[in-house]
Amino acid sequence: MTDDLDRIMAVMTAAFDPYWGEAWTRRQVADSLLMPHTHYYLADWTGAVPVDEAPAAGFALVRAAPGEEELLLIGVAPEARGRGVGSALLRQLAAAAELRGADRIFLEMRANNPVENLYRRHGYWPIGRRHDYYRLADGTRLDAITFACSIGPADFADDE
Numbered sequence: 001m002t003d004d005l006d007r008i009m010a011v012m013t014a015a016f017d018p019y020w021g022e023a024w025t026r027r028q029v030a031d032s033l034l035m036p037h038t039h040y041y042l043a044d045w046t047g048a049v050p051v052d053e054a055p056a057a058g059f060a061l062v063r064a065a066p067g068e069e070e071l072l073l074i075g076v077a078p079e080a081r082g083r084g085v086g087s088a089l090l091r092q093l094a095a096a097a098e099l100r101g102a103d104r105i106f107l108e109m110r111a112n113n114p115v116e117n118l119y120r121r122h123g124y125w126p127i128g129r130r131h132d133y134y135r136l137a138d139g140t141r142l143d144a145i146t147f148a149c150s151i152g153p154a155d156f157a158d159d160e
């Protein structure tokens with residue numbers, strides 16, 4: 001786990017622009033991973049799970065609840081972007097959520113983050129907006145947008 005914490009933090013420090021204040025500290029990540037329902041995913045430059053000592057190019061953190069999961073954070077090192085690593089992580093975490101029996105994944109992002117295109121390509125759609133939810137260090141306020149993605153064997157829930 002410590003090795004993987006190192007891998008996560010190496011990506012964390014490279015991937016998140018401090019302006020947005022989104023990066024988690026090592027302590028925050030370590031504490032969250034002590035929770036039994038928090039899961040992490042790693043991908044190398046090819047999108048595969050890194051083996052042995054290989055570094056990670058990207059990571060994702062997910063919180064699982066009965067029937068639904070929440071993507072807490074996803075990041076890919078700048079030099080590894082645009083190669084499908086983020087997509088591989090989204091597929092990896094959706095497959096794991098489905099295996100755990102979830103039928104929806106939620107996430108929250110700041111308004112106008114270009115990551116929205118990626119989320120939409122993977123089936124996430126906006127379901128709500130919290131006005132002025134985020135406050136940046138310079139006082140700027142930003143809306144939060146909640147997205148949801150249906151996974152697994154859907155389409156039979158409304159059959160009755």
Ligand SMILES: CC(C)(COP(=O)(O)OP(=O)(O)OC[C@H]1O[C@@H](n2cnc3c(N)ncnc32)[C@H](O)[C@@H]1OP(=O)(O)O)[C@@H](O)C(=O)NCCC(=O)NCCS
Pocket residue numbers: 015016017022058072073074075076077080081082083084085086087088109113114115116117118
């Ligand atoms: C979002 C992120 C994880 C995507 O990783 P990635 O490996 O580049 O993802 P993929 O290669 O699978 O997909 C790339 C897509 O991401 C989207 N995207 C995300 N951020 C983008 C940005 N800053 N500029 C342009 N496109 C961006 C685009 O839709 C792009 O698709 P395109 O190449 O067809 O235009 C990565 O950009 C990142 O770490 N960003 C900073 C952290 C962040 O904002 N995380 C999300 C909020 S927690």
